[in-house]
Amino acid sequence: MSLPNEQDPDEIALPDIGKLTGSLAQRVYEALRTAILAMDLPPGTILRKQLICEQLGVSRSPVTEAITRLAGEGLVEVVPQSGSRVTKFSMSEIHEGAFLREAIELAAVAKVAAERTEEQLSELTRNLRLQALCLEDNDEAGFYREDQRMHELIFSFTGYPKLNTLAAAGWLQVNRARQLLLPIRGRAQEAYEEHKVIIEAIRARDPEKARRAMRKHLSRLVTRLEPLIESRPDLFD
Amino acid sequence: MSLPNEQDPDEIALPDIGKLTGSLAQRVYEALRTAILAMDLPPGTILRKQLICEQLGVSRSPVTEAITRLAGEGLVEVVPQSGSRVTKFSMSEIHEGAFLREAIELAAVAKVAAERTEEQLSELTRNLRLQALCLEDNDEAGFYREDQRMHELIFSFTGYPKLNTLAAAGWLQVNRARQLLLPIRGRAQEAYEEHKVIIEAIRARDPEKARRAMRKHLSRLVTRLEPLIESRPDLFD
DNA sequence: CTGTGTCAACTAACATGTTAGCATTCCAAA
């Protein structure tokens, strides 16, 4: 296998690692992960351990561990005895991630709809009101944050802590690709309406309705990603 | 956090790594994983890097990487600056793994039922006939192998290669705990009947029926694990 | 007997030296 050097800048844009906490390996991991997801390290970028070491002021050990973990998540490809680079997008991986996410989240929302407590319901409706507030203020970023929060709430209400982690792992490629999309006018409002239906189904303790509503909600994004393979073929393999 | 040394044998039963292929880290990983899943390293066992290094004749690097990977799978706990040990069972983790597996496999079997080709169907029915043969011969091990194979086939027919990996990861704790159960007489026959229903649903291209049949099939095992927490409390935390 | 502080032994985490495999380059021969 080969590693054609698509580009090799002498400087890489990496967040400062001093502000993070935890072990060095953990901090390096987060720094690289953030940079990859923000497309500061675009797909195809070759990762030079030595360069990263110098720039962050650490030795190769924590950098190696960080890259190993990123490879486990599918964000980095390691070619034995040769090199590592940021993975390109692959439409089939995106579809697989979306399928996985859908499988997990549909099961989660059905379980929550069946077993929810009053407390959980009021936390969800409170979150929904926050979303409405963000919409009124045209606060796109805030809406995105609360959107994400709603999904996390649903996962946490299942009582299964690792579910959110795994769903996020599957969703990772989708999220990375989403950075390339411009926000569509009116999409937030549309998403809000879909959220309302989901939470209404949870309120009514109707698992099947919750599943249907969630499925509809999730299917939106992937279809919007399809055109990317035409407009940015350099990012796919 | 503490690491009370539940037991510290001078010798650990580890498979020879000479017969395996791939990098040293990979071989050490497989050796440890096999030993843990076979309960040769029971829950609570403290892993001494140095000892493992000496016994396998390798340095600490590949052993460290192997343990890191096992920690990522949840088979090993690492206490910072202190030590590592084989994780004990936790009924909530088992439930979570089963939930995850169910979510993924129900989605998979529904997709396969909806989209299956004639070729795929005949591969499944061929597998089913193999199962019947094993039953006739009272070949429990063979039946278990073909059982597993059937689930792998279903995953692979979705066209999503990582699905099987993730479902297996979720199922890991369940499988480990299953080692403790004695095979129940007649269970294989029962499982075979359930498999027949699943494949019949796939033949009929009936996703909903396939889901129901698969759900019934999967739910069997977890309930059988429940009593373990009473009979072997030392393995739980 | 009980709680507390010191200290020794152990560990993971980190740093760094070494080895070996792959790819690219470039030059020479056909």
Next chain:
DNA sequence: TTTGGAATGCTAACATGTTAGTTGACACAG
């Protein structure tokens, strides 16, 4: 011009030395 192969420069993989934090035993005071 093309091909093939030796040399070079890169890398991951592995080995090993160093550092610093945690545990747990033991002595000692209350």
